Every structure is written in structure tokens, then in C-alpha cells.
Amino acid sequence: MPRTKQDEPNTHRTMQVVNHIRSLIENGTLQPGDKIPPEREFARTLKISRASLRTGIGYMAAMGVMKVRHGVGTFVADGPPEFGKASLGLMGALHGFQTWQMFEARIILESNIAALAAERGKDEHYTAMAEEVAEMFAAMESPADFLIHDLLFHRIISQASGNPILAAVIETITSALYDKRRKTVERSIDMRESAEMHREIYRAIRARKSQEARKLMEEHLRMAQTSQGMERPPDRKAVLVASR
Amino acid sequence: MPRTKQDEPNTHRTMQVVNHIRSLIENGTLQPGDKIPPEREFARTLKISRASLRTGIGYMAAMGVMKVRHGVGTFVADGPPEFGKASLGLMGALHGFQTWQMFEARIILESNIAALAAERGKDEHYTAMAEEVAEMFAAMESPADFLIHDLLFHRIISQASGNPILAAVIETITSALYDKRRKTVERSIDMRESAEMHREIYRAIRARKSQEARKLMEEHLRMAQTSQGMERPPDRKAVLVASR
DNA sequence: GCCTGCGTTGAGGTCAGACCACAAGTATAC
DNA sequence: GTATACTTGTGGTCTGACCTCAACGCAGGC
Numbered sequence A, B: 001m002p003r004t005k006q007d008e009p010n011t012h013r014t015m016q017v018v019n020h021i022r023s024l025i026e027n028g029t030l031q032p033g034d035k036i037p038p039e040r041e042f043a044r045t046l047k048i049s050r051a052s053l054r055t056g057i058g059y060m061a062a063m064g065v066m067k068v069r070h071g072v073g074t075f076v077a078d079g080p081p082e083f084g085k086a087s088l089g090l091m092g093a094l095h096g097f098q099t100w101q102m103f104e105a106r107i108i109l110e111s112n113i114a115a116l117a118a119e120r121g122k123d124e125h126y127t128a129m130a131e132e133v134a135e136m137f138a139a140m141e142s143p144a145d146f147l148i149h150d151l152l153f154h155r156i157i158s159q160a161s162g163n164p165i166l167a168a169v170i171e172t173i174t175s176a177l178y179d180k181r182r183k184t185v186e187r188s189i190d191m192r193e194s195a196e197m198h199r200e201i202y203r204a205i206r207a208r209k210s211q212e213a214r215k216l217m218e219e220h221l222r223m224a225q226t227s228q229g230m231e232r233p234p235d236r237k238a239v240l241v242a243s244r
Numbered sequence C: 001g002c003c004t005g006c007g008t009t010g011a012g013g014t015c016a017g018a019c020c021a022c023a024a025g026t027a028t029a030c
Numbered sequence D: 001g002t003a004t005a006c007t008t009g010t011g012g013t014c015t016g017a018c019c020t021c022a023a024c025g026c027a028g029g030c
Helices: A013-026 A039-046 A050-062 A087-095 A099-120 A123-138 A143-160 A164-181 A191-206 A210-227 B013-026 B039-046 B050-062 B087-095 B099-120 B123-138 B143-160 B164-181 B191-206 B210-227
Strands: A066-069 A073-076 B066-069 B073-076
Touching (some): A013 A039, A013 A050, A050 B050, A087 A164, A087 B013, A087 B164, A099 A143, A099 A191, A099 B099, A123 A143, A123 A191, A143 A164, A143 A191, A164 B087, A164 B099, B013 B050, B039 B050, B087 B164, B099 B143, B123 B143, B143 B164, B191 B210
Antiparallel strands (some): B066 B073
């Protein structure tokens, strides 16, 4: 009698789907931005139910590897690497992340990234950075536009660092921080000074002065934190937090 | 008659579930390790189908916030904070992460974490760290046991850093690195020397010498990387790593 | 007494197929 | 010629039946 189960590939269907798609990505069949087959068809191909297929896709979508668009199709993520949008928020709820901790993480990561960018940056990065700085000066009258170029500038530095993992991490933190901020009032920071600082950072990176780039980035972010009212770190002696 | 469409807040069911559970966590109804109601029952409570509920749970499970155990139940994650286990692996497939990049990220993060731990560590952390160091010296004959205490030691430092976000990130990287390594041969590193280094790190942290802790941690990790054969990065001919 | 088997129970996992909702393109009415 | 309505393709949700797994407990054998 044929045993009802046996067969080796008995792993959960979810992982079966994930691994399949993963291998398609690894062997180049699927590129970022590509569309995968419609669910019904793909399910038939993989010889599993549509429900199971969807579970697997949902899994990958949660981690930001796939992007599903209702009524249109399912695609491999493109854009900059990043963990699932909501991941930090959810984990924050679970482990009690504080905003100052996000800032701290960001400062540490981004100043190191700036240093790496100074060591490894290429001409294409310099060009792109210079452009964004220029845009910032030009957008001095429009906070919204300014912010866009601010974000782009930092993203380019991440790319220039040559380490996509670190880039993914700060991308995740930054976006969490960002949509935490947009819930509050539109802070009106001193854009001229901010643009000025970005320019200095750019110059340090371009001059391959990694230590200086690190320092400037740190200053810049500390200032940004302060001007956003997200003051104070931990301040030991004063805090009575009984920990545990 | 079947309820026509627009009933009310038509947000995707998935997010409906996620937000519900999230609020249960935030208001303290659900604690790490707690079990949520059985799917059939919970679905009835939320007035959605079991399928949709499962989608939402799957989403949270993918990000490491929930843990599902077939035949047993679904639980809120406990243990140290960490992004979804597979997240790095999948993103790596998509964005071409290299092993040296993981090491680099780890070194940067963990040396900064060691510095923070030196500034903020508490007695309970010192005690736990000392214990693990002792265990390492005691497990000199058993590589497997040694590794366990090695991991625990590093995890305690993460906690002592007082920044759960950074802790979550290195936890994720470390575990990815770990199960990448266990696929290769069991490297027999010099455990005595390794234990020795851990002890020095511990001392620096305990003495609140943050700069020294940072430096020692960096050395330790560089050595670990080397001894694992995961040699150096983008070694072009222009390797003037004069910086630092 | 203690161990072994096997059935029961409760939980998650999978399936099939019908139907809903959304986005885009296409045809039709004015 | 433009605006509205229809059609099509694709993801989203619902039902309800059935499968698999883990834990527990009772019974039989040593």
C-alpha cells in the first residue's frame, strides 16, 4: 500500500513556496520588479492549493521581499533593500522600543555608514549626492520637497557604503521614524543650516575623509533629533527605572 | 440577504487582525509567551473567517512577533527581540548579500553595543556575563557547549546595551551567520584564546571603559571572522585601509 | 510497578470552489 | 470626442470539510 505521506519534500507548504520563489530569484529567473504568475495558475503549476500559495506569498510580502497589488498582480520587490515596513512597529509594541532608541540606533549606524561611504564611494555616488544637496538648497521654500531630497541624500550614502545589509537596517529605522514623525506637527527646522550640514558631509565623503564624515554625520543627526523635540537619551543617575 | 459591500472600515482583513493583536499587546492583555485563542474561536470573536485570521497571524509570524506550533497553539514570541529568522536569507537572495558584509555589519554594530554596555551595564548583567565566561572556560573540551555560552555572552551584552533595537538587529545577523556556518565544517578555533578575549571584554565593560570595550570587541570579531576563513572584503589593489 | 500502545482530543494545516473587490482596458452612448 | 458602462484579469474573503500533529490518558503486557 502506498503510504499516505512519505515523499521527501514534505516540508510545510509555506516553505515549499518560499524556497521555490527564492530559487527562482537566485538563479535569475525572477528579477526585482518582475511579476509572478497569477495565483490560480501558479498554484496549479506548483500542484498546491491557492490558499497555501497565498500563505507563502504573504510570508514573503511581510518581509518586504514581495509586493502584492490588489487587482494588478504580485511582484518581486524592487527599490532599496528594507525589512518589512511594519516590522519595527510591531516589534516595538512587543518589546517596548522607545523613540530615543531608534534615534540612537540611527546615529550609530549612519555615522558608520558615512565613514564607509567615504572609503568606498564612487563617482556616480558623488554626482548623485551633489545633486541632492543642490536640490535641498533650491527647495528651501518647500519643506515637503526639502524632506524628499533629505531622504534621498541619506539613501545614496547608504548605497555608497557598499554594505546593503546596513543600508537595509537604517532604511527600516528611518522609515519607522519618518511615519512616526508625520503624525505629529510639521516641525519647521532651520533648512538653511540643515542644507549646509549636508553639504559639509558630502564634501567630507568626497574627500575620502572617513573620520570627518563620521563626525559630521553624527553631529547632523544629533541636531536633527534635538530639533524634533525628541530629546534626552537615558540619563542614568536621574532615572529610577527599576529595570528588571 | 448577503451584506452588500460597504459596511464600514474596509481595511484589509490582514491589518485588521494585526492591529487587533497589536493593541492587545500594547495594553498588556497579551504578554510575551502567552497563547492566543484557538483559530476557530478567535475567528468567531473577530467576526472574520478563519482564513483571514490565519493570514494575519502568518504575517506576524513572518516578522517574528508570533510563533505558531502545529498541534499546540499560537503564541506571542518571547525570547530576545529579532526580525524574522528567514528575513536576512531572503533579502540576501534578492539583493545579493555577501558573507563579508554580514561580518562587517556585525562588527560595527557589536563594537558599538559593547561600548554602550560599558556605559549602561547593571550588576545583573555583569553577573550573567561573568557566569558565561566561566562556563566557556569550563567547556573547553566541548566545542558545542562552548559555542552556546559564546552566543549567550554576546546576547547579554546586547541586553546590557539598553537598546533593544540594536540588539534585535545583531540577533538577526548573528543567527543568519550562525546557520550559514553550521553548514560548513566544524571549525576548531582556539577556544582558550577565545575565552581569554571574552574575559577581557567582560572586564572592560565592567570597568565602564567604553572605548576599550569597543576596541576589544572589534578585535575579537575580526579574529573570529578570520579564523572562520571568511576572509576580507572588497580587496581591490587600492587597499589603503589607512583609515581608522 | 513500570513501560508500551493506541485511541481521544484539541489545535494548526490544507484543500476545493464559489463569490467579492479592485484596476485597467474596451466598447458603447450621448 | 468624451464620458460612462461593460468586460476581463487578478488579488481578497468566505465556507466547511478533511488531514496532520502533539499531548494526554487509559489499558494491556512485562
